[in-house]
Amino acid sequence: MAHSLKILFFLFSILSIIPLSHQLEQHPLDSLTPNEFIRVQAIVNQSHPTSTTNLTFQYIGLNEPDKHAVLSWLQNHPTTTPPRRQAFVVARINHQTHELIIDFSRDDIVSDRIHHGFGYPSLTFQEEIDANQLVFNHAPFLAALNKRGLKLEEVVCGSFTVGWFGETKQNGRVVKIMCYYLDGTVNLYMRPIEAITVTVDLEAMKINHFQDRLVVPVPKAAGTDYRESKQKPPFGPELKGITVVQPDGPSFTIDGSRVRWANWDFHLSFDARVGPIVSLASIYDTEKQEFRRVMYRGFVSELFVPYMDLTEEWYYRTFFDAGEYGYGLCAVPLEPLRDCPANAVYMGAYVAAQNGMPIEMPNVFCIFERNAGDVMWRHTETMIPPDLITEVRPDMSLVVRMVSTVGNYDYINDWEFKQIGSIKVTVGLTGLLEVRGSKYTHKDQIDEEVYGTLLAENTLGAYHDHFITYHLDLDVDGCE
Secondary structure, rough: HHHHHHHHHHHHHHHOOOHHOOOOOOOOOOOOOOOHHHHHHHHHHHHHHOOOOOOOEEEEEEEEOOOOHHHHHHHHHHOOOOOOEEEEEEEEOEEEEEEEEEEEEEEEEEEEEEEEOOOOOOOHHHHHHHHHHHHHHHHHHHHHHHHHOOOOHHEEEEOOOOOOOOOOOOOOOEEEEEEEOOOOOOHHOEEEEOOEEEEOOOOEEEEEEEEOOOOOOOOOOOOOOOOHHHHHOOOOOOOOOOOOOOOOOOOOOOOOOEEEEEOOEEEEEEEEEEEEEEEEEEEEEEEOOEEEEEEEEEEEEEEEEEEEOOOOOOOOEEEEHHHEEEEEOOOOOEEEEEOOOOHHHHHHHEEEEEOEEEEEEEEEEEEEEEEEOHHHHHHHHOOOOOEEEEEEEEOOOEEEEEEEEEEEEEEEEEEEEEEEOOOOEEEEEOOOOOEEEEEOOOHHOOOOOOOOOEEOEEEEOEEEEEEEEEEEOOOOOOOO
């Protein structure tokens, strides 16, 4: 009883400093609030005291309620009690992966399952940072830099997941560290320090393997810096600006997580693993005078990026950008007038730090109406002389956008709602190439190179794919 009173007192103290706007009644599919992150942290810490436990939070998100319960609540709201609100938590507790379900109505853990199979939880930013820093105090790594004539202060490093290739024995939670050389550019991915393998045990947070296989020239920095201020003439013709103006304001409304535009009505939420989640999308039928359901829930399920290079330092690069790094966790603040037009409205989100506390992510979504000058429908009738009848319907749409930067790639994720009743989903892929250092300086030196294309001196563009998988629970006119 004393422990329960301590939790209640702690929660009351924390909740009292959170703005009231975050404490109002929630939609069952709303993202977790800062208060709820804090409650999760308190409940798990009470269950596993940090003074005696090695505890990290790898993921905290909404435990999705039963679909039929949500639909029943919507149909009978506000007379029906909403589905129980719960959090799903993936935590490392004493070097084991726990999958926890926390019920907020009980302030208690209602399920605690230890994962014993293959696979590990997603990385946190903090453990990546800690792993990357280890190499800078590792004598063999420093000697390898000295052998190549590289300056330590110009080196930056990143953590790479190692994949799974059918091994029957689990190798523990490890990452491999890949390092790059700046010295004249911020485009670090064009200057890999090749043929060095550093393996880090994340649980012990120490280097357990180092290999310096051979010396490969680091590609040159000249011409690789992408910053606008660093570009040199000649330049192409300068374009005049285009301004988007809506003198009467936007045609859409945002009420909490509910977005309404034209005939569309949908719910928008955020998740650290998958990013934007569009739920309960329906469209109003003017003839039937009712909303018709289109999609219950949709989001990016996974982004699989396998590299086609079997060399020692590259074969393991088979990334799951959502499951291993967090598609939502890697979301970046959108730049007004650059990422989104002047008529955009912005929304923020929250994720959990490694210690479970909420971190605010501003401007992760922008919502705007798009008029690209396209035609939705038109016809000119010439068969009724002397009349010339012309009717044109301009194409207008509503766009929900998020940008996720996972390492060298930037994914521009758009959900576009069209007046004709369709939802268009696109992912624009931009950013920087991940290249491999090479001994080749000219293509004439290459008899056969099956893993990439020579882009510049000592620079191979590695062959790879991006497979984007969506979870789409379509409910066109109902779920039957």
